[in-house]
Amino acid sequence: MLGCFLLLPCAYSEELSNFEKRELSRLLEMDWTELTNQPVSGVLGYDQEHWRNPASVAIIRSDDVFDGGHLQLVDSFRGVGGMYVTRGNAYDDFVTMRNFSGSATEKFLMLVDGREVLQPMGGTITWGSEEVPLAILEQAEIIRGPGASIWGTNAVSGVINVTTKPASATQGNSLRLALESTGTFLGEVVHGGKIGEGEYYRIWVRNQEYAESDLLSGIPARDDGYGRKIGFRFDKELGSDMEFTVAGAYSTRRFEHVLDLSSRLLFPTDANFTTFVPVSVANALALPGVPNGATYSTWPNLSGTVQPSGVPRIVNYEELPQDAGHVRARLAGVTNNELEWAVDTYAEKYKTNLGHVGHKWDRDEYNLEFRGNRPLGDRNHIAFGLGYRYMEFDVTETTTSPWRFSTLNPQTGLPSSDIPILQYNGPDSFERFSAFFQNTYEVNEDFFISFGSKFEDGDLSGTTVQPGIRASYSVNPDNLLWAAYSRAHRQASLVERYTEVSYARIWNPLAFHPTLNPTGQQWINQSFEADPSLDDEVMDAYEIGLRSSPSENFLWELSLFYYDTKDAVFSGPPVYEALDYTSIGGEISLNYSASDLWKLRGNYSYSKGKREGARQTDFPESMASLLSSIQLSDDLNFVQNLYFTGERILPSAYNELPIDDYLRLDLGMIWHAGQEWQFGFFGQDLLDPDHPEGMYTDLDVEPTRIKRRFLLTVSKNF
Amino acid sequence: MIAQRAVLRYALFSLVIFGAWGLSFSGYSQTAEQNRKMARIEASYLTHLTKYIQWDSSTKKNGVKIIIHGDDPYKFYESLKYAIEVSSGGERIADFEIMHFTNDQTDLALKNIKEGFQILVLTKKSFLTAEDLDKIESKGLIVVHGEQLFDNTNAPIAFQYSQNRVRLLIDRKLLNQGGIRVSSKLANLRNAVSFVDK
Numbered sequence: 043m044l045g046c047f048l049l050l051p052c053a054y055s056e057e058l059s060n061f062e063k064r065e066l067s068r069l070l071e072m073d074w075t076e077l078t079n080q081p082v083s084g085v086l087g088y089d090q091e092h093w094r095n096p097a098s099v100a101i102i103r104s105d106d107v108f109d110g111g112h113l114q115l116v117d118s119f120r121g122v123g124g125m126y127v128t129r130g131n132a133y134d135d136f137v138t139m140r141n142f143s144g145s146a147t148e149k150f151l152m153l154v155d156g157r158e159v160l161q162p163m164g165g166t167i168t169w170g171s172e173e174v175p176l177a178i179l180e181q182a183e184i185i186r187g188p189g190a191s192i193w194g195t196n197a198v199s200g201v202i203n204v205t206t207k208p209a210s211a212t213q214g215n216s217l218r219l220a221l222e223s224t225g226t227f228l229g230e231v232v233h234g235g236k237i238g239e240g241e242y243y244r245i246w247v248r249n250q251e252y253a254e255s256d257l258l259s260g261i262p263a264r265d266d267g268y269g270r271k272i273g274f275r276f277d278k279e280l281g282s283d284m285e286f287t288v289a290g291a292y293s294t295r296r297f298e299h300v301l302d303l304s305s306r307l308l309f310p311t312d313a314n315f316t317t318f319v320p321v322s323v324a325n326a327l328a329l330p331g332v333p334n335g336a337t338y339s340t341w342p343n344l345s346g347t348v349q350p351s352g353v354p355r356i357v358n359y360e361e362l363p364q365d366a367g368h369v370r371a372r373l374a375g376v377t378n379n380e381l382e383w384a385v386d387t388y389a390e391k392y393k394t395n396l397g398h399v400g401h402k403w404d405r406d407e408y409n410l411e412f413r414g415n416r417p418l419g420d421r422n423h424i425a426f427g428l429g430y431r432y433m434e435f436d437v438t439e440t441t442t443s444p445w446r447f448s449t450l451n452p453q454t455g456l457p458s459s460d461i462p463i464l465q466y467n468g469p470d471s472f473e474r475f476s477a478f479f480q481n482t483y484e485v486n487e488d489f490f491i492s493f494g495s496k497f498e499d500g501d502l503s504g505t506t507v508q509p510g511i512r513a514s515y516s517v518n519p520d521n522l523l524w525a526a527y528s529r530a531h532r533q534a535s536l537v538e539r540y541t542e543v544s545y546a547r548i549w550n551p552l553a554f555h556p557t558l559n560p561t562g563q564q565w566i567n568q569s570f571e572a573d574p575s576l577d578d579e580v581m582d583a584y585e586i587g588l589r590s591s592p593s594e595n596f597l598w599e600l601s602l603f604y605y606d607t608k609d610a611v612f613s614g615p616p617v618y619e620a621l622d623y624t625s626i627g628g629e630i631s632l633n634y635s636a637s638d639l640w641k642l643r644g645n646y647s648y649s650k651g652k653r654e655g656a657r658q659t660d661f662p663e664s665m666a667s668l669l670s671s672i673q674l675s676d677d678l679n680f681v682q683n684l685y686f687t688g689e690r691i692l693p694s695a696y697n698e699l700p701i702d703d704y705l706r707l708d709l710g711m712i713w714h715a716g717q718e719w720q721f722g723f724f725g726q727d728l729l730d731p732d733h734p735e736g737m738y739t740d741l742d743v744e745p746t747r748i749k750r751r752f753l754l755t756v757s758k759n760f
Numbered sequence: 761m762i763a764q765r766a767v768l769r770y771a772l773f774s775l776v777i778f779g780a781w782g783l784s785f786s787g788y789s790q791t792a793e794q795n796r797k798m799a800r801i802e803a804s805y806l807t808h809l810t811k812y813i814q815w816d817s818s819t820k821k822n823g824v825k826i827i828i829h830g831d832d833p834y835k836f837y838e839s840l841k842y843a844i845e846v847s848s849g850g851e852r853i854a855d856f857e858i859m860h861f862t863n864d865q866t867d868l869a870l871k872n873i874k875e876g877f878q879i880l881v882l883t884k885k886s887f888l889t890a891e892d893l894d895k896i897e898s899k900g901l902i903v904v905h906g907e908q909l910f911d912n913t914n915a916p917i918a919f920q921y922s923q924n925r926v927r928l929l930i931d932r933k934l935l936n937q938g939g940i941r942v943s944s945k946l947a948n949l950r951n952a953v954s955f956v957d958k
Contacts, residue, residue: 069804
């Protein structure tokens with residue numbers, strides 16, 4: 043064994059290991075078309091065989107989404123260890139990993155067919171805009187832990203790499219319909235065809251109509267609306283060693299969003315202006331010096347109270363349109379000596395108007411990337427690449443109607459009725475240039491080392507070097523140990539870095555005096571400046587894992603991690619601060635085929651985050667899931683999925699909201715009617731009539747009730 | 761600062777371009793990990809293929825004899841054995857006789873080939889040449905690796921490694937000449953299989 047470990051080639055067992063048997067079983071479930079799309083080498087990215095990966099990787103395929111009764115891909119992430127998925131309202135989902143990113147900011151990288159979908163303005167992902175029909179989904183590969191040495195900036199707490207099938211694999215017509223008892227409806231239609239020899243196309247439409255939810259207090263959430271999307275793809279073989287792809291999509295979403303105004307107009311309760319209460323509370327208490335309502339006549343009326351604080355509830359709803367379109371092209375090939383290469387380019391336009399905060403922007407983005415990989419000798423496999431990105435922003439701020447009353451702007455010293463909530467003061471264009479190199483070295487057939495680095499130079503992140511090293515060692519054919527060290531950077535979002543936020547106004551009750559109290563008897567704007575000096579968050583991540591398959595029916599994994607982050611940015615309330623942050627934890631997962639008819643998947647994850655030494659409470663420290671599928675007959679499956687989420691606290695400037703731990707039970711029956719049709723009936727969240735999960739803190743006033751519901755789905759395969 | 765960044769960008773760009781150019785001339789081979797994965801994919805293909813072949817009554821009665829020739833460090837033989845067993849729920853293996861002969865056992869392999877076979881697979885490391893294959897008189901399906909052996913022999917099927925994928929080349933005319941009756945459903949798999957006329 044020592045000989046194997048040290049550079050000497052060792053005799054690999056002629057018997058198949060349990061890992062290899064599992065992999066073969068997976069390949070056998072594929073039809074011919076899927077087999078032809080199986081990459082042999084996966085050094086480009088981390089698309090290696092799952093069991094050899096020196097990382098925590100989970101793969102979600104379209105069957106997992108359908109069999110789990112999930113309407114959207116993002117819902118299926120609930121079954122992945124270390125992933126925390128919450129629903130804010132009907133159309134807002136939040137995903138965070140490994141107790142690292144706070145409530146809403148997704149500090150990981152997500153790619154859809156190589157296109158980065160993280161919004162640089164707010165550092166979030168608009169999940170609904172990025173959904174694709176289930177029939178064209180190849181897989182979502184979820185890599186927990188930094189992947190910066192290949193993926194680069196923002197691949198901090200993980201990478202989600204979504205890929206769609208080639209057009210040749212989606213020939214014919216496919217349909218998916220889903221109706222939820224809440225009234226939410228989903229329809230997807232895909233059509234694929236062949237134009238000529240080696241030329242395939244597909245077109246698709248997706249429409250999701252969102253039913254209105256209830257807020258925790260029982261008030262309608264006004265979150266109904268729609269998300270519609272169309273897309274296409276064309277693939278052409280250019281000879282035996284080259285292929286060309288052009289694809290694109292356009293999505294449009296229409297909703298309303300709320301801004302919580304309950305604690306935005308403040309009244310001082312001491313002479314030094316250090317403590318405040320909302321002016322609505324000051325009115326109710328009849329505190330002396332409370333301003334006349336005429337001074338803020340545009341302010342909305344009270345509508346109940348906010349729980350648990352009991353503060354009078356004041357909200358403003360505005361339109362939230364989001365339109366996005368992109369076109370991408372790819373030319374890929376392989377040379378006679380196995381240099382596999384690809385040139386990818388895409389152009390994207392994204393338009394949104396966050397009407398509730400009066401912040402509208404258009405983003406034009408252009409990306410060009412070259413990637414290559416090839417074996418070098420019989421022990422090395424290198425991957426390398428080069429990329430260029432250009433982004434342009436057109437930002438417009440408006441003052442929403444509630445705020446249009448005379449307020450002293452301390453920066454100008456003048457009263458104004460036109461002070462927007464967000465004032466973007468940053469550049470309107472950004473460039474980024476990047477290159478990476480990585481080598482995977484097979485020391486022997488049991489011991490692999492991958493090492494490399496990404497180099498980036500950009501207007502946002504400056505010049506960075508993001509190295510990583512990963513190693514895996516087969517202790518024996520059925521047990522694999524792996525370890526990794528990575529350094530990753532995350533760039534602050536444009537809002538965090540360049541946007542001044544006017545979050546409140548304070549009434550000065552003292553009498554006006556031109557010299558002694560020039561701000562007397564006036565509203566005074568309160569804002570915090572963006573911080574252009576907010577540096578990249580720099581994370582040093584240490585990971586270790588064990589993957590074991592004691593039998594071909596049983597696989598279990600243990601992953602442990604420690605993240606040490608400098609200058610981690612946390613938004614509000616009320617300022618953006620760069621703080622040191624540590625996160626420590628692990629996940630244990632299992633995959634067990636109890637028999638040919640009964641399959642089980644489960645995981646438990648624990649993570650603890652500390653911000654400047656203080657415990658982070660907005661991420662549940664314990665989470666678990668157990669997914670079970672029993673084949674009752676040749677065409678009938680019974681699924682039982684159980685999810686546990688530990689308690690957490692939703693942070694807020696005035697109304698912290700504890701979210702109790704909750705247990706979710708989903709049950710479903712799936713009927714395969716012949717080769718083409720599938721019918722599914724699911725009951726979801728069956729243990730509780732409803733529970734809260736999450737919200738945009740300081741924007742939403744309260745979370746919605748995630749209700750017990752039933753779902754009927756019908757799908758027709760190609 | 762701007763000048764420094766420009767230099768850095770230029771240096772990185774040059775490094776990658778010249779690196780890629782240089783690499784396109786250097787030697788290569790596939791890593792063991794890649795080869796093992798290819799062997800598993802090939803075993804899966806072959807397992808699927810056996811379902812498309814309409815075996816004659818004699819074969820149905822006596823079983824399908826598959827001979828694998830050539831050194832097999834990447835466990836194609838073990839993979840095929842397991843794949844056929846799994847794909848039939850553990851029962852079908854009784855209908856298949858799978859034999860493996862290394863290059864050192866070529867004489868024994870040729871003796872068995874002469875006695876008849878349904879499928880003969882040459883591993884990537886098989887020493888058998890086009891001339892050796894031409895001498896085979898027994899009827900059966902011959903599966904080889906790579907376009908070169910495929911083009912120069914009467915083998916109707918080949919595994920081809922291209923664009924980081926394993927593909928299957930099939931010459932239907934030769935297939936029919938070899939007395940192998942294949943389900944017409946195979947023709948529906950044009951997206952996944954390359955049909956060629958040699």
